[in-house]
Amino acid sequence: xxxxxxxxxxxxxxxxxxxxxxxxxxxxxxxxxxxxxxxxxxxxxxxxxxxxxxxxxxxxxxxxxxxxxxxxxxxxxxxxxxxxxxxxxxxxxxxxxxxxxxxxxxxxxxxxxxxxxxxxxxxxxxxxxxxxxxxxxxxxxxxxxxxxxxxxxxxxxxxxxxxxxxxxxxxxxxxxxxxxxxxxxxxxxxxxxxxxxxxxxxxxxxxxxxxxxxxxxxxxxxxxxxxxxxxxxxxxxxxxxxxx
Numbered sequence: 001x002x003x004x005x006x007x008x009x010x011x012x013x014x015x016x017x018x019x020x021x022x023x024x025x026x027x028x029x030x031x032x033x034x035x036x037x038x039x040x041x042x043x044x045x046x047x048x049x050x051x052x053x054x055x056x057x058x059x060x061x062x063x064x065x066x067x068x069x070x071x072x073x074x075x076x077x078x079x080x081x082x083x084x085x086x087x088x089x090x091x092x093x094x095x096x097x098x099x100x101x102x103x104x105x106x107x108x109x110x111x112x113x114x115x116x117x118x119x120x121x122x123x124x125x126x127x128x129x130x131x132x133x134x135x136x137x138x139x140x141x142x143x144x145x146x147x148x149x150x151x152x153x154x155x156x157x158x159x160x161x162x163x164x165x166x167x168x169x170x171x172x173x174x175x176x177x178x179x180x181x182x183x184x185x186x187x188x189x190x191x192x193x194x195x196x197x198x199x200x201x202x203x204x205x206x207x208x209x210x211x212x213x214x215x216x217x218x219x220x221x222x223x224x225x226x227x228x229x230x231x232x233x234x235x236x237x238x239x240x241x242x243x244x
Contacts, residue, residue: 003028006048006056008035009212012111012171013067017055019209020071020167023201024080036122036226068099071164083161094158098150098165102172105142109135110172112243113179118220120240123233131243138244139176139183147189155196166197178213 005021005028007014021028033039033054040052049056049065057064057073064070075085086092112135116127146169150157158165173183173194184191198206219225228236 001029001058001060004031004058005029006031006033006045006054006058008033008040008054009209010035010216011054012107012175013168014055015171015174015209015213016167017057017067017070017074019171019201019205020084020164021074022205022209024074024078024084026074026078026080034226035232036228038229038232041231067168068164071168075164083159083163085164086159091159095163095165098158098163099168101145101150102165102168105138105145106169106172108244109138109142111175113176113181114216115240115243117179118216118225119228119236122225122227123236125237125240127240127243134244139181143183143187143190147187151189151193156193162197162200166193167201170194170197174210174213178210178216180217 003026005017007018007030009015009018009032018030020026033045033056035054039045040049040054045052048058048063051065053065055065055067055070057070059073059077064073072085074080085095112127112132116132116135120127146157150165154160156162156166157169177183184194216225
């Protein structure tokens, strides 16, 4: 059947995979898995990914989970432009250096506002105020590290060209932006970086990929956002409990 991608564009890693595939002209069949409707817990999706996670890649009989692994697989299989995932050992190591930081300091941090303002209330839960305050501090610290330790005086995070690092970072930062956080205020270097990345990706593609998350507060206000079914409540409550 060829390449299939199982995605939900409310998810930051899913958007990164979607944008990368579209920007590089990689043909794929899209299967939308709506997390808020619990579709990742269905018997049908269980046959694709027993971990119940998106993004998931299916390439004939080869199945792959985890966004970074998927991005690297796509870049290698489809021989995308070298700047995405550099063949040079040291340049490649810089990309992985950021991806390690991303996993430790970005991935679990910038998604918290969505849980605080949208997801927790959907199931009648609440993120404690002390956790919200700690998360704001963590975001501020991570943004400073992005600027000082990774961006510096370069145009992009790991190189002088766009890499997988930039697309992963952009999608995480878009999550609190959609919730009304002005992450780039007072950070001109980071704001200029965002403009460069979005210009490289293309305004139309960014608008398409970011549409679902940028309209999330409108969906809440209009009560058009799906209410998660009871079977996903335990995993959501566990996620909330694990917020530092």
